[in-house]
Amino acid sequence: MDYQRKKKLTFSTIGLIFLFSGVEYAVILPTIWRYLQTLEAPPYFLGLALSAFSLSGLLSGPLFGYWSDRTQTTKKIILLCNIFEIIGNFMYFMGYSKWLLLSSRLLAGIGTGAGSSIFGFLTRSTASEDRATVFAAVMACRQAGLLIGPAFNIFLRLCDFHIGPFIVNKYTAPGLFMFLLWMLLQLAVVFMYWDLPPTERRKTDSISERHEEENVHGLGEENNEEEVEEEIVPLMTSQELVGSYGSMMTSSQSFEERHIKVLEIWFSCNFVLSAVFVPEFLREEVVVLLAAQFITLFNQTALETMVTPLTQKYFDFKELENSVMYCLGGVVVIAGFLLVHWLSRHFTERVVFTIGLTFCNISCIWCLIFLANPLGQFQLVLTEFIIGVFLQALGLPFVAVAQVSLFSKVTSERTQGFSQGVRRSVGGLATILGPLWGGGLTENMYIMVGVMVALLILLTVGKK
Structure with a gap:
């Protein structure tokens, strides 16, 4: 099978x-x-179950990312993570006790750690100028899942039968449904996923193939051999290839390798703490992007937590109205990702990032002015609410895609899986703290939204 077909399937x-x-x-x-x-x-227990899923993902992300950096492979990691998802969702289907359900979300959350390895893989296998476009497409897939997920519940809520000793009803059916989906995905990964070579290695291989073809035709044999060697040598500076060609290392390289081994042991013992103290993560641009990851997800989850009580209080929304609202919000988010997909081909990530921050700032300031203490008739308040939610949903894709793409460029490609794991862990922490902040201050909207505005302004100033 040719490379392009493998790439499309992967x-x-x-x-x-x-x-x-x-x-x-x-x-x-x-x-x-x-x-x-x-x-x-x-x-x-509701908070425990939701937090358990985020917490295990927060911890597993850097670990799986570091593993993918060491091995330069992701397929085995994805297969392992899918097993956690399969077992976790089957436990969710079994039910029996609240503790089993809590454990099921904890195990399923470990499976989300594959995302770190995948983002590292995408960074290595795509050209720098195409990265934002690829990230936008991948992240839009998750939003599409959020959009179509509620449609499955329309059918799952009708389930009422037994499978052996297990009861299949509207509560256990989602676990069985996801168990089957992850089983199918496991087969897809086995037969349709390949660990593609890094972009730079692929370019070198193509150069070598071209030179070999020229040699067959008798075109400058000696010169071509020298050029091929010149192209291959820089790749040997990577940790994996240096280790394979020990006889070619200089004494300075051996000294450097010994230091790398020490760092590897430190990473293995305590990878989270090491990430904090590695100078790469203390550089200004990296800190800003990690702050962007935390603040945007913190604000998003806090607003999501606040929305339902707000619609109940002022609009008397029920489950149906809220479901329609979330679906429309999902449509706006997907439209935003498609817009980012197009803009990233014509503008830099920094411009896209700035546009997203502008939308988020306007949205939070709008909510602080008009929704912290709504005044006026029903139609006016509803219009103000729709505008605030629309701006927030539209701005998220811009910030999300741009900061992921920029983060992949300002951190080392050799440790991209671990770096993406740290980034996702920061996001996981935000998704744990955001709902706690939003849920605890639904009666103090000025404080809740005011802090969110302050964080966004701080991020905007730090970006400059």
Whole structure:
């Protein structure tokens, strides 16, 4: 099979991974609270179950990313992560007790750590100028999953039968459904996913092939051999190839390798702490992008938590109205990703990032002015609410895609999996703290939204 076909199948499989992760979130979230109630779980168990999923993903991301950097492979990691998803969702389907359900979300969350390896893989296998476009397409797949996920619940809520000792109803059916989807995805990864070579190595291979072809035709044999060697030598500075050609290392390279080995041991013992103290993560541009990851996700999840109580209080929205609202929001987000996909071909990531921050700033300031203490008639307040949500949903894709692409360029490509794991862990921390902030201050909107505005302004100033 030729390279281009392998690349298309591999990228399609990656799209399925992110699509299914979005579907899982959308089919489980609407019913998990009532599911816990049937298991006689106290109210705080909902927060535990949701946080457990984010927490295990936060911890597993850097670990799997570091593993992919060391091996320069991702297929085995994805297969392992899918096993965690399969087992976790089957445990969710089994039910029995609130503790089993909590454990199921903890295990499933470990499976999300594959995202770090995948982003590292995409960084290595795509050209720098195409990276934002590829990231936008991949991240849009997850949003598509969030959009179509509620549609599956329309059918899953009708389930009422037994499979052996297990009950299949509207609460357990989402777990069984995702168990089957992840099983199918496991087969897709086995047969449709390849660990493609890095971009620079591929270019060198093509140069070598061209030179060999010229040699066959008798065109400058000696000169071509020298050029091929010149092209290959720079690649040997990578850690993996240096280790394979020990006889070619100089004494300074051996000294450098010994230091790298020491760092590897440190990473293995405590990879999270090491990431904090590695100078690469203390550079200004890296800190700004990590702050962007945290602040945007913190604000997003805080607003998502605030939206439902707000619509109930001022508009008397029920489940149907909220579902329609989330679906429309998903449409706006997907439209934003498509717009970013187009803009990234004509503008730099920095411009896209600035546009996104502008939308987010306007949205939060709008919410602070008009929604912290809504005044006026129903139609006016509803219009103000729609504008605020629309601006927030539209700005997120710009910031999300641009900061991922920029982060891949300002961090070392050799440790890209680990770097993306750190970035995703920062995002995981935001998704844990955001709902706690939003849920605890629904009656103090000025404080809640005011802090969010301050964080965005701080990020905007830091970006400059």
